[in-house]
Amino acid sequence: MTVSWRDRLIILGRHLLAGAQHLIYPGCCLLCGQPLCAGQTHFCSLCRHELFTDREATCPRCAGAIGPFTVTDGRCPACQKEAFAFEHVLRLGRYEGLLREVVLRLKSQRGEGLAELLGECWAKEAAERFAALHVDVLVPVPLHWRRRWQRGYNQSAALGGGLAACLGIPSQPSWLRRVRHTPQQTSRPTPAERKANVRGAFRARPGAPLAGRSILLVDDVMTTGATAHEAARALRTAGADRVIVAVLARAQG
Ligand SMILES: [Zn+2]
Numbered sequence: 001m002t003v004s005w006r007d008r009l010i011i012l013g014r015h016l017l018a019g020a021q022h023l024i025y026p027g028c029c030l031l032c033g034q035p036l037c038a039g040q041t042h043f044c045s046l047c048r049h050e051l052f053t054d055r056e057a058t059c060p061r062c063a064g065a066i067g068p069f070t071v072t073d074g075r076c077p078a079c080q081k082e083a084f085a086f087e088h089v090l091r092l093g094r095y096e097g098l099l100r101e102v103v104l105r106l107k108s109q110r111g112e113g114l115a116e117l118l119g120e121c122w123a124k125e126a127a128e129r130f131a132a133l134h135v136d137v138l139v140p141v142p143l144h145w146r147r148r149w150q151r152g153y154n155q156s157a158a159l160g161g162g163l164a165a166c167l168g169i170p171s172q173p174s175w176l177r178r179v180r181h182t183p184q185q186t187s188r189p190t191p192a193e194r195k196a197n198v199r200g201a202f203r204a205r206p207g208a209p210l211a212g213r214s215i216l217l218v219d220d221v222m223t224t225g226a227t228a229h230e231a232a233r234a235l236r237t238a239g240a241d242r243v244i245v246a247v248l249a250r251a252q253g
């Protein structure tokens with residue numbers, strides 16, 4: 001798919017923004033504040049290693065951690081009976097340690113620049129895995145307008161913007177809408193409650209050209225997959241061919 005001039009200008013703008021950020025925090029790791037050595041950009045080698053090295057073997061379908069020999073027909077015991085509307089989940093890592101701190105920072109502060117930068121770095125670090133997915137458009141999981149207003153930005157859209165820019169595909173945040181304000185999933189402890197909480201919460205924008213598309217659906221955290229499933233279901237209902245999920249962090253109970 002060709003990238004439009006509008007998308008090219010957006011990508012250029014993002015790179016200028018990243019450059020400006022670096023001028024504000026010259027020579028320090030954006031995560032731990034330690035001085036950067038020659039050749040390091042944005043993150044020190046310790047933080048970069050911690051963030052971009054997933055030490056666990058994961059289920060290709062739900063990205064949950066698995067033991068040896070536990071995947072059958074591409075499914076682990078935890079997701080075997082789940083009827084997900086997405087095909088696969090790609091994760092940066094488990095929701096713990098530095099990655100957990102980063103996710104909380106994105107949620108609690110105006111971390112838009114950091115979210116975009118993480119997207120760009122992730123796309124570069126896992127370039128082959130992303131290329132193998134053969135997706136042609138990226139759609140971030142939307143926030144309800146009320147939560148977006150409270151936070152000031154949608155962290156998944158910022159992360160997706162960085163990813164899309166480096167993957168050379170367009171990001172289309174307006175193609176999916178959250179039509180219902182739902183309590184935070186963290187306030188719903190059981191999988192059944194989480195499913196009920198987000199049921200019918202998403203709808204594709206009328207007229208969005210989703211027919212036949214392979215979508216990369218981007219979110220910051222995934223726990224049971226209920227939110228990603230509902231968002232993917234809305235995209236598939238509107239004609240999308242395939243939905244693959246990319247999450248920054250995979251939480252497990
Ligand atoms: Zn660091």
Ligand SMILES: [Zn+2]
Pocket residue numbers: 059060061062063064075076077078079080
């Ligand atoms: Zn699984």
